[in-house]
Amino acid sequence: VLLHDEVKQAFTEHRSVVCHDAKPFMRSLMADGIDLSFLTLDTAIAAYLINPSKSSYSLASVCGEFLGAEPTGSMESDGTFDFGGTDISAQSCAEAAVFVSRLAPVVLAGLADIHNESLYADIENPLVHVLAKMESAGIAVDTAALLSIKDRLTAETQELTQLLHSIAGKTFNVNSPTQLREILYTDRGLAPGKKTKTGFSTDAATLEKLHDQWPEFIGPLLRYREVEKLRSTYGEGLLHEIAPDGRIHATFNQTVARTGRLSSDQPNLHNIPVRSDEGKVFRTAFVAPKGCSLLVADYNQIELRCIAHLANDPGLISAFAAGEDIHNATAARVFGVALGEVTADQRSKAKMVSYGLAYGMEAYGLSQRLSIGVDEASVILKAYFEAFPNVKKYMDDAIVEARRTGYTETLFGRRRQIPELLSDNFRVRQAGERQAMNAAIQGLAADIFKIALVRIDKLLTEKDFLSRVVLQVHDEVIVEVPDSEKEVVGPLILDTMRGAADLSVPFEVNAAWGDTWASAKG
DNA sequence: TTGATCAGCGCGT
DNA sequence: CTACGTGCTGATCAA
Numbered sequence: 251v252l253l254h255d256e257v258k259q260a261f262t263e264h265r266s267v268v269c270h271d272a273k274p275f276m277r278s279l280m281a282d283g284i285d286l287s288f289l290t291l292d293t294a295i296a297a298y299l300i301n302p303s304k305s306s307y308s309l310a311s312v313c314g315e316f317l318g319a320e321p322t323g324s325m326e327s328d329g330t331f332d333f334g335g336t337d338i339s340a341q342s343c344a345e346a347a348v349f350v351s352r353l354a355p356v357v358l359a360g361l362a363d364i365h366n367e368s369l370y371a372d373i374e375n376p377l378v379h380v381l382a383k384m385e386s387a388g389i390a391v392d393t394a395a396l397l398s399i400k401d402r403l404t405a406e407t408q409e410l411t412q413l414l415h416s417i418a419g420k421t422f423n424v425n426s427p428t429q430l431r432e433i434l435y436t437d438r439g440l441a442p443g444k445k446t447k448t449g450f451s452t453d454a455a456t457l458e459k460l461h462d463q464w465p466e467f468i469g470p471l472l473r474y475r476e477v478e479k480l481r482s483t484y485g486e487g488l489l490h491e492i493a494p495d496g497r498i499h500a501t502f503n504q505t506v507a508r509t510g511r512l513s514s515d516q517p518n519l520h521n522i523p524v525r526s527d528e529g530k531v532f533r534t535a536f537v538a539p540k541g542c543s544l545l546v547a548d549y550n551q552i553e554l555r556c557i558a559h560l561a562n563d564p565g566l567i568s569a570f571a572a573g574e575d576i577h578n579a580t581a582a583r584v585f586g587v588a589l590g591e592v593t594a595d596q597r598s599k600a601k602m603v604s605y606g607l608a609y610g611m612e613a614y615g616l617s618q619r620l621s622i623g624v625d626e627a628s629v630i631l632k633a634y635f636e637a638f639p640n641v642k643k644y645m646d647d648a649i650v651e652a653r654r655t656g657y658t659e660t661l662f663g664r665r666r667q668i669p670e671l672l673s674d675n676f677r678v679r680q681a682g683e684r685q686a687m688n689a690a691i692q693g694l695a696a697d698i699f700k701i702a703l704v705r706i707d708k709l710l711t712e713k714d715f716l717s718r719v720v721l722q723v724h725d726e727v728i729v730e731v732p733d734s735e736k737e738v739v740g741p742l743i744l745d746t747m748r749g750a751a752d753l754s755v756p757f758e759v760n761a762a763w764g765d766t767w768a769s770a771k772g
Numbered sequence: 773t774t775g776a777t778c779a780g781c782g783c784g785t
Numbered sequence: 786c787t788a789c790g791t792g793c794t795g796a797t798c799a800a
Contacts, residue, residue, distance in 0.1 A: 425794050427795080446779080453780075475782080482792090482793055509789060512790095513790050514790085520783095520784055523784075525784085529783080605787090606787055610787060613786090615786060618786080680786085688787085689789095691788090692788065724789090776799085778798100780793105780794090785788100
């Protein structure tokens with residue numbers, strides 16, 4: 251960034267800066283040692299709070315919506331503010347600035363209309379700076395470890411490709427669903443499963459069903475899919491994103507997810523594998539630098555706790571209050587047995603119902619997840635809602651209210667319009683109903699997490715700790731902590747997370763220390 | 773031939 | 786026929 255001293259001074263000292271999409275700009279200033287700490291309004295984020303479902307919050311599109319006019323120049327949307335460039339770039343920057351200043355009072359009025367002033371001022375606005383610091387810090391990566399993981403996976407995909415070609419009797423692109431369809435359904439003549447738009451499906455669930463018809467091919471094929479996914483997305487993908495400082499600086503988007511969650515890209519650090527042991531090894535490549543440890547702290551069952559609170563369901567609330575194993579307690583109520591007599595099967599069914607709850611899952615979906623009949627799934631669901639009647643009522647009310655007003659709202663006032671509820675199309679309308687059930691729940695969890703994140707940063711900054719937040723994953727925060735600060739910072743962070751909001755159920759936060767993200771995850 | 777976009781797939785919370 | 790995301794690969798189409 252090329253900045254005149256006067257401009258630098260203005261950004262450092264001016265008590266009120268208004269920006270459209272401030273974070274990239276903030277980051278480039280940070281790289282120059284300038285801290286833009288007096289952001290008072292980010293018009294892109296304000297526009298997002300007013301309507302979180304838009305596909306773009308570019309200056310042009312937001313101006314088009316709120317002002318009915320767009321800047322004519324081609325201002326860069328990456329936050330570059332290059333006064334050393336040509337006249338044209340200076341011109342378009344100036345024009346953009348004028349538009350932002352016109353936009354500001356309009357979006358502020360919009361926030362006021364929907365009573366989002368404090369959601370903006372207390373949560374979203376301070377979060378911009380927190381995220382800028384997080385992105386700027388990045389997370390340390392052990393490049394050698396990542397390379398060796400990738401090499402091992404590459405070797406296996408090559409072997410599997412050879413094997414699959416020889417079994418099929420010809421060479422083909424294993425990554426191509428089209429070519430795969432030909433082999434499976436035309437050459438081999440397998441009985442096809444479900445269809446996609448373009449032909450018969452070759453996804454994992456379908457292949458599992460076909461497995462017994464041609465095990466010597468489908469077995470290795472499933473294995474190939476698994477390994478190739480890890481190799482390409484996480485092996486190659488992550489290696490490309492390692493910056494010269496040996497760290498990965500992902501972007502955390504604040505105006506993408508319609509529920510209020512953050513999203514991550516370049517790279518997406520929200521979907522690093524954890525379920526399979528083989529995928530999990532990628533987490534060993536995310537490390538603490540010398541002299542530091544990683545603290546990984548995550549909320550336990552935050553969405554289910556949000557449901558308990560929102561539905562004000564006595565059964566759920568008392569189970570959480572007593573600190574019971576929630577799936578065990580749920581199973582006991584649903585199947586009408588004592589806490590000590592819940593079988594593993596009952597517990598896992600209850601767990602699946604609880605997970606599906608926030609998504610508006612119905613009997614069919616549950617039957618698929620549990621590999622049971624629709625009738626049995628329907629009995630379980632019915633039993634669940636009889637055991638937790640307030641939950642059922644809450645879900646029904648959420649839909650009715652959203653249909654009446656046209657939007658859902660979280661406890662903190664975050665809105666999401668759901669026009670699908672008025673659709674003539676039955677499927678679309680049903681999807682809208684599921685969104686209406688989910689939005690207040692997922693959104694509340696997001697609100698709470700954002701509050702925790704802002705407060706964690708505040709306490710670390712104000713007390714001059716060297717510890718810094720380096721990553722967040724929806725309900726989990728990863729903090730890089732110098733060994734000398736571990737004893738003090740650990741408890742502070744846990745307390746902050748537990749105290750982020752005052753619901754009718756307590757929050758439980760799991761924490762672990764480690765040299766890598768994997769070891770810290772237990 | 774190249775770039776943009778869609779479709780299919782699978783990873784996470 | 787469960788919500789919300791990102792991104793890889795191949796297929797398809799326009800320039």
